[in-house]
Amino acid sequence: IIVGIKGFQRWITMIGSPEINKVIRKVLSPVLKENGFNKVNTRNNWCWIDQCIWVLEIGAVGKYFSDVTGWSPMSIQVGLGIYYVFVPPEEDEIKKGTNGELLPKQHQCHLQEQLYCKLDQSKYINNFDNPAERNRNDIWWVEPDGSNIDEVILDISKSFIDDGLKWYKNNTDLETAFANIENQHNGYNKYYKAKYFAEHMRYNMKLDMYNHLFEQEKKRIDALFK
Structure with a gap:
């Protein structure tokens, strides 16, 4: 992208999904594999344990959300989910892999959670008009040029290890999961x-x-x- 500044122009390099995916594969994917995820596909990841399928999805907030809220369009959210194979899908058909394994999306999971950012993002979000956007911590701000992407993916890895893994393990116990559903x-x-x-x-x-x-x-x- 070319930006004009006081009579001259300079190039600004905007980060894209391939560059972000490269860092995810380098930093986060090995952590997921070490903690039981059998199918690690950068943004979409699954783990099969007994009657449970763990799902972890990484998504950018996108341009429309960016225009409305002020978050940079490549900012990241991380959704967690557990799909219980004994609860049949009512409407949405669950995608299957090449070996017939179920590959549910996060929104199809029976229990859902988010990972939360532990970084201080005040310098990015303090100027938002909406107080709710200034206070949210379920999004990682990604600089348009990608200069902070290593820090972001490292923090996502930390959030997964500190909080996500505990949530998955707790709700793999069916008594705990049932209690949470009843609540x-x-x-x-x-x-x-x-x-x-x-x-x-x-x-x-x-x-x-x-x-x-x-x-x-x-x-x-x-x-x-x-």
């Missing part, structure tokens, strides 16, 4: 997941309860569209 906001999605958890864990009284709640909620929603 979710009452509604269709909660009841759907809870009834399959109860069935899988042979909690017959809870299975009856969540089946009943699910059918009631389904009827209520169906009635809204008649």
Whole structure:
């Protein structure tokens, strides 16, 4: 990109996805492999443990989000998820790999979480108009020229080791995961997941309860569209 400054021009190099991906593969991918991730594809990563599939996705916020909020367009968010194979997909078809393995997206996971930035980003975000954007820590600011990308990916690795790994391991325990689902906001999605958890864990009284709640909620929603 050429920028004019007081009568002359200079080149500004803008970082792109290939440059960021190179640093991810160098810094973060080995950490994921060391901690059980079987399929490491830079931005999309999976780990299969018993009845659970761990999912870690890395995404840029993009131009539209940047225009609205002020974050640089290549700024990064990291989504975590666990997909439980005994809960059947209701609508979205789950993509499969070459060996038939399930490759769910983070938004398809039954439990979801984010990694959080531990860096001081005040110099980038203190001038945002929206206080909510100034206070959020689920995005890593990436300088347009990529000058801080090593620091960003190192911090993502640290956040994964300190917090993400603990979240994954805790919720690989089905008792913990079921408790977390039961603590979710009452509604269709909660009841759907809870009834399959109860069935899988042979909690017959809870299975009856969540089946009943699910059918009631389904009827209520169906009635809204008649």
